[in-house]
Amino acid sequence: MIASEFEACQYARNQRKSSDVNDKNSSKRPTIYDLAELVGTSPTAVSSVLNGSWKKRRISQKLADKVLKAAQENGYTVNIQASVLRRERSNIVGMILPKYDNRFFGAIAEEFETRARAAGLFPVITCTQRDPALELAAARELLSYQVDCLISTGATDPDQISDLCRAAGVKTLNLDLPGTKAPSILSDNFTGARDLTRIILDACERDFGVVDPLLFIGGRKDDHNTQERLRGFLAAHTEREISMPQSQIISEGYAPEKARQSLMAMRRIPHGIFVNSTITLEGVVYWLQSLPAERASRIRCGTFDFDPFGALLPQNVGMVRQDVQGLLARTFEVIKSGKDSAETELVACHLEMPSF
Amino acid sequence: MIASEFEACQYARNQRKSSDVNDKNSSKRPTIYDLAELVGTSPTAVSSVLNGSWKKRRISQKLADKVLKAAQENGYTVNIQASVLRRERSNIVGMILPKYDNRFFGAIAEEFETRARAAGLFPVITCTQRDPALELAAARELLSYQVDCLISTGATDPDQISDLCRAAGVKTLNLDLPGTKAPSILSDNFTGARDLTRIILDACERDFGVVDPLLFIGGRKDDHNTQERLRGFLAAHTEREISMPQSQIISEGYAPEKARQSLMAMRRIPHGIFVNSTITLEGVVYWLQSLPAERASRIRCGTFDFDPFGALLPQNVGMVRQDVQGLLARTFEVIKSGKDSAETELVACHLEMPSF
DNA sequence: CAATCATGCTCCATCGGTTGAGCAACTGCT
DNA sequence: AGCAGTTGCTCAACCGATGGAGCATGATTG
Known part of the structure; x- marks a missing residue:
């Protein structure tokens, strides 16, 4: 029988x-x-x-x-383990993300998950605390989970991760910070920063009749995004023939406390300030609080990156909001296309003006 | 040979x-x-x-x-898939998280990953957009990845997830919102809210000589955390023998715009405001901006949950910062202990006072 | 009525790593 | 020399799902 x-x-x-x-x-x-x-x-x-x-x-x-x-x-x-083991593809897409502590990365994480799911893929995000060693370890770990594709967001050393992925035959892509060994998708930091600078310059001229160089604060000079934003910042000054003294560019990290101290130490307080991140903006706000109200009201500032509280500051004249949806739309398109040439692609930012 | x-x-x-x-x-x-x-x-x-x-x-x-x-x-x-398939344990711990868009959940995600890694486990977080159907689907998906343990953070219906896990023989635990079918670890919303309410009442008395009931704004009445905070809010009033009119409790959701409209519509503006979330605080700040500066300066507010920008508001007298490290420390202890009785455990909050 | 075809299913090898069982070869001891 | 014990390794089964090959049926056709 x-x-x-x-x-x-x-x-x-x-x-x-x-x-x-x-x-x-x-x-x-x-x-x-x-x-x-x-x-x-x-x-x-x-x-x-x-x-x-x-x-x-x-x-x-x-x-x-x-x-x-x-x-x-x-x-x-x-049992996915068994299923993936047998099949050729895992349908898992991995992402390495530095932090979850700001709106930008938070939005990236959510958008990534949503789009991955919509494409029938399983998203796994791992947070690497801006630690290069952890980035590498996390990449290796994701590879051992047989991810079909690995996205390095804001990675310290994206090329090293690209190498790992290449060795494993896994598609990879850099988001927010560029690398030279995989396609990179970035915000157009230059244009965003230039437009924001123009807005701040306009406000200073309109409200105070002043045409002075602005103060640039925050970020690191060896950081690609800071460099690009600085380039946009300088371009806006050059086009108006405003010369920029080196002392007006303070780029000693993103930390709020550092920014506050630098501002406290300045002899001549500028009317217009370009703030290079929302985290730096915290320090700027802290400093603003220490000024007499009348003096604080004679300052205008704009920030690269968006935060809803930052947008409500009376001194705020604009925030550059990165197009997270656009960034991830392109990311998934590039993944799907299978392209792996190390080209950099820029996605336009949106200038968020105060609505009150 | x-x-x-x-x-x-x-x-x-x-x-x-x-x-x-x-x-x-x-x-x-x-x-x-x-x-x-x-x-x-x-x-x-x-x-x-x-x-x-x-x-x-x-x-x-x-x-x-x-x-x-x-x-x-x-x-x-x-190849982890092969390895996990053969072994009895996967060493994967899963977490379901509603959103990545605020500091609290962001910090939970980071702390969860850090602790999981420290324990030699692989953390997988998935974000469910406060959507009950997605929560369930995500739980099922994580189970199919053979997670050893699943943590439901702020889940709409944690019991349903507990049922799924029980059927699969997987440990589970509720974080931030309680369930009845698995251990729950929560912030002590009652005590945190009561202490914050006291601080706001103190400030109103000290600065304006007023002993009036505060305004409670934000949250939902059917939400466990809102209920507990409201209980603490009322307890602080009762102990001072201040009676609370129903009209002073506005709990029609967390949305900023909703809060702003409610505040605009009030005939008598209160001196003290208890804000039930940082997201609601955005609406409150928006509304504050619409007031004459002199009037705005005669308001004191405190918020449940912490945000660095919120902390810098001149009206702020305190923010309740949930002890994310404490919450996750207990979470991992409970996981390790193997306990699975549906007891609720409270973790104390920390009251963050303005430092300027 | 035999040959052909479609239908509906089963068999078996396979993915890569893990584990209990077991086997040579060597050492040490009496 | 004989035997136990140790060292250093290999064998083979297994985890659960999958897909190509193949095998009985029953229906259709010349």
């Missing part, structure tokens, strides 16, 4: 499981073998019903229904 | 791989079988060297060194 032979074979294959099939207290989750035994069919049939290939494999509707019902009743979930 | 038999067997096992071993252009990553062939040993030996069990398995230092060198040179990374 073929049927009993099959059953015997199943039983031999997995004694413990078989005896647990009808045991609701069993903590082991059911497998396709368990369902096959319950329904009285083969594991292959069960698998193909559950993964959708059953039509192609000419399984009858009747059997499919029985299998689906059994799966439902027994709370079956596929 | 045993050696040649072994090699022949290996070759038969995997023709394509074997011929690729020395091919640097091959995009396939090396496996333990490849390394075994390179070094001239068995896959078992390679595996045990690479996963650290070689001492126990009495592999010689010499062979271990050779294997490690080969692994290094060929950029070997373990």
Whole structure:
């Protein structure tokens, strides 16, 4: 008898499981073998019903229904590890992200997850605390999970990660900070910064009749984004023939406290300030609070990156909001296209003006 | 000859791989079988060297060194899918998180990842946009990745997720919002809110000589955390024998715009305001901007949850900062203890006073 | 009525790593 | 020399899902 032979074979294959099939207290989750035994069919049939290939494999509707019902009743979930091991693709997309502590990275994380899910992929984000060693370790870890694709966001050393991915034959892409060994998708920091600078210059001229160089504060000179923003900042001054003294560019890190101290130490307080990040803006606000109200009201500032509280500051004349949706739309397009030339692509920013 | 038999067997096992071993252009990553062939040993030996069990398995230092060198040179990374499939534990811990758009959840995500890594576990966070259906789908997905443990943070319906986990025999735990079917770890919303209310009442009395009921704004009445905070808010009034009119409690959601409109519509503007979230605080600040400066200066407010910009508002007298480190410390302790009784545990908040 | 085809399913090898069992070879002891 | 014990390694089964190959049926056609 073929049927009993099959059953015997199943039983031999997995004694413990078989005896647990009808045991609701069993903590082991059911497998396709368990369902096959319950329904009285083969594991292959069960698998193909559950993964959708059953039509192609000419399984009858009747059997499919029985299998689906059994799966439902027994709370079956596929074992992805086994599935991925067997298939060529994992459908997992990994992302390395420096921090979750600001709106920009938070929005990137959410948008990435949403788009990945919409594309039928499983997103895994891992946060690397701006630590190069952790970035590398995390990349390696994601690779060992067989990600199909790895996105390095704001990575300290994206090229090293690209190398790892290349060795593993995994697609990769740099977001927010460029690398030379994979496609890079960035905000147009130059244009955003230039437009913001113009707005601040306009406000100073309009409100105070002053045409002075602005103060640039925050960021690091060795940081690509700071360099580009500085370039935009200087371009806006050059086009108005305002010369820029070196002392007006303070780029000694993003930390709020550092910015506050630098501002406190200045002999001549500028009317217009270009703030290079929302985190630096915290320090600027702290400093503003220490000024007499009348003096504080005679300052205008604009910030690169958006924060809803920052936008409500009376001194605020504009914030550059990066187009997170646009950045990730392009990211997924590039992934899909399979392109892997190390070209850099810019996505325009949006200038958010105060609405009050 | 045993050696040649072994090699022949290996070759038969995997023709394509074997011929690729020395091919640097091959995009396939090396496996333990490849390394075994390179070094001239068995896959078992390679595996045990690479996963650290070689001492126990009495592999010689010499062979271990050779294997490690080969692994290094060929950029070997373990295939976790295969490894997890065979082992009983995955060492993956999953977390469901509503949003990444505020400091609280951002900090939870970072702290969770840090602690998981420190415990030798692999953290996977997935963001569910406060969507109950997505929460459930995400939980199912994480289970199919064989997570050892699943943490529901701020989940709409944590009990449903607990049920899923129970069926799969997976440990689970609720964070930030309580459930009835798994251990819950929450901030002590009651005490935090009561203490904050006291501070605001103190400030109104000290600065304006007024002993009036405060305004409570933000949140939802059916939300556990709002209920607890409201209880603390009322307790602080009761202990001072201040009676609370219903009209002073506005709990129609967290949205900033909603809060602003409610405030605009009030006939009598209160001196003291209890703001139930930083997101609601945005609306309050928006409204403050619309007031004459002199009037705005005669308001004191405190907020549940912390935001660095919010802390810098001149009207701010305190922010309740939830103890994210404490919450996650307890979370990991409970996980480790294996406890699964549905008890709720409270973690104290910290009252952050303005420092200027 | 035999040959052909479609239908509905099962068998088996496979993905890569892990683990219990076991086997040579060598050492030390009586 | 004989035996136990140690050292250093290999074998083979297994985890759960998947897909190509193939095998009985039953229906259709010349």
